[in-house]
Amino acid sequence: MADSNGAKRWNSTARFYDLLAHGAEKRWGPAKQALFGRMGVDQKILFAALGTGLDIAFFPPGRTIQAIDISPGMLAQAQSRITAYPGAITAHCLDITALPFPDASFDQVFTSCTFCSVPDPHTGLAELYRVMRPGAELGMFEHTGSHYVPFNWLLDMCNPLCRHIGPEMNRDTVANVRKAGFRIHSVEHHFLDVVKTIRALRPEQDRG
């Protein structure tokens, strides 16, 4: 059967994902904590994509969060972390490119290593834009291509293999965010620019 949205691929990665991600999580923890620390107490928050829930360790306590992921297998692995979180996380098995939430539903949206993985990042970003209220904040921790040219060649070479397991290594996510209509607030580079913290806003006044 075709796997156009990638769910099957992620279901088969789910059981060993934590093992693969363990080293990176240790390095990335402080950057994720700084970003997710922006989650507000009384804010309507969407988190995409939750995966096995490794990000939950970096959420501030006491928040109420709607979380999505396309893979039932990844969400099943996340269940114990969702239950242990000292706040409220409601997980939905949903495709980020076709969200059922009404327009302007969220005050804040966060992502982590999501837009390296979504097969159609442009539609996914357009959906996030739609469900965010004008003025809402997008906080992303994302795998991207690197400005260091030789290193980017390496990412290009690894890409066919990585794509087979799940993520793409060399996307220009900052440009994609801008193209979707967001205003970039800041971009912070980590680890030879391979991952970035991107903060953006849905402008108060839409482009029209």
Ligand SMILES: C[S@@+](CC[C@H](N)C(=O)[O-])C[C@H]1O[C@@H](n2cnc3c(N)ncnc32)[C@H](O)[C@@H]1O
């Ligand atoms: C690299 S993992 C990141 C998971 C988690 N945020 C983390 O950092 O450990 C990418 C996640 O994106 C999810 N995903 C891929 N395509 C998606 C889509 N179209 N809609 C929602 N989630 C998607 C996958 O199921 C997977 O859990």
